[in-house]
Amino acid sequence: MDTAHLLTRCRTGDSLALEELVETYQPLLYRLALSVLDNPAEAEDAVQDGFIAIIDSLDTYRGEAALTTWVYAVALNVCRKRLRKRIARKRLMQTLQWLLRLPEEANADPEEAAVHNEYDAALRRAVRALDEKHRLPILLHYAHGLTVIEIAQILGIPQGTVLSRLHTARKRLKGILVGKVETQ
């Protein structure tokens, strides 16, 4: 089924079309959400929110970018909102911990145990340490294999800015990694 036909049927609430939409894009969106949010459970929720956002804004898709790029852009916005909420929540928790002397939240992420490559782990920590502006182009480029043009469309920024952010991010990653090695 071609994209336009699929979207048209989704807009009418055609359940078969919705199944097809989910089947096609769920793996992509989940990987996107997981890479950005770095938390499998939260990524699952974000995928659901992302699909709802996609369904709600189907009428705004004008075919100017590829559907996949547009789907990425909508879902990425959902992830960014979650990130902002997470930052606000973290700040609140830090304040409460200071006021009430609460124990720090244990890291429930089992990832570290599953991955044995120390360099890769250090690299991922370095990526996490980047600010959102520089982290997203890195994730989209290296984790999802998107081109600079696609990243520009998804983030709504010029291609030159994407290039500049990738350059800066790599420079910072090198710096972070060198610092890690030196302190280890």
Place this chain on the structure above:
Amino acid sequence: MTTPSHKQAQRWLELAADVGLSASERAALDAHLRGCAMCYAYSAELQSLETGLRRALRTRLNIYPSRSTMLARKLHSHLRRATFMKRFFRTSSAVIGLAGAIASLAVLVILFRELSRDRTPLVPVTATPTLTPLTFHKIDREPAPLNFRRGAATGVSTYDPNSDQPWQVDLRSYDLSFLDLSDALDDLMHATFDSQTTWPPAERMPSDFDWQRIMGLGKNPGLGVHSLHEQGFTGRGVGLAIIDQTLLVNHQEYADQLRLYEEAENITEGWLVTQMHGPAVASIAVGKTVGVAPEADLYYIATNVVGADNKRDFTYVARSIHRILEVNQQLPAGRKIRVISISVGWSPEETGYTEVTEAVEEANAAGIFVVSSNLEETYNFKFHGLGRAPLADPDAFESYVPGSFWAKSYSPDAAWLQERLLIPMDSRTTASPTGPNDYVFYREGGWSWSIPYIAGVYALVAQVDPAITPDRFWALALETSRTTKIEYSRQTVSFGPILDPAALIKALQQGH
């Protein structure tokens, strides 16, 4: 080949990683790297970082598979909820805003219907008292109104009765206010004009020309259809689909009845703005004041039949029929689409002929009557369009004459006219493409205006008898038709058969 600096070489290395280099840049970079240990190390470091990033980030994504289930079902529920809420809020705000007016109107309508029932014997026999709920609402785009940009006219064309040229006096959207039209009565009686036409003051107009009255009479679908509406025969609960050009979706005539507006892929540049045809056919079929079936549900797909090579292509019409069949499957039993109106015809030598012919057969098999210019070919039903003088009463059968475009070829003995059901066509006021409250009076029409009329009557009939079939409808329409007298070559001759909607419905009620 210029040798790059270290800075340039490192910049190229970054670019090579992100977007690639031209062949000459690549060659210059390779040459530089072969002779520069510092840049070579930079390259190796960058490559190592990139490989590490791909591996580290992608590995992580692969070790946590998604466990989401039932997502499609959740989305479906969300979509249904969202559609319901959208409709609910839209309806609520409209109700709150117009509560007073609606209440008063409702009282008047009830009183009027009660009084009408006392005077007339017809009562819907099978119309359901409460409608099956329908939450279907999907408007893909709102095409912009058409602006003719005509400005001030320097004069009015003279009507030539011997010319075959249609619309000789086209005054739509012209500013005529500077003209003196006192002596132009004959021309004006053949004029097509719209709400945007600016007329001269009364002293510079012929005293016998009342454009408001002409426009008002043209709004009446005629043949007693308004009296059927007063009795509750309005096409309520019946779905009527139209495939035509782009539509002004918010026109007051049909906006409330429009359940679906979609555009085929070939609605591209040049076809995006509202075309004159769409609002006309939609309002003739389901318009609340000018239409035949003002309470039928309208499903509309915009397309055009002119291909990129300027030749006609009916592939998209065929696809649109299929789409309507698909939509129909999603509709509840009490609100199905029963008729499709397509104001165009197709020939065997044209692209898409086979596809559209097969699509009509599929629609027919699905219980949907497809009314088109090919009605004779697809169903063996023959029809023709009626003419009417602009000030003649549309409800009086005696007002009708042969339509403008074929009046010259009319002969009471013509074999081709026998058993050809005659349907209103000329002197119709319809929704105008120029604005949501605008109207246009078409002094001359074509089959394009008769086709949605037939579709509208079918919707009325399907409201009365949901088991109606095209064959039974047509046979009964001919059987109950009316024949009048007209003047021809200084003789009075019989003229017909003219469709008689009230007689048709009465016959259905009586079990014919």
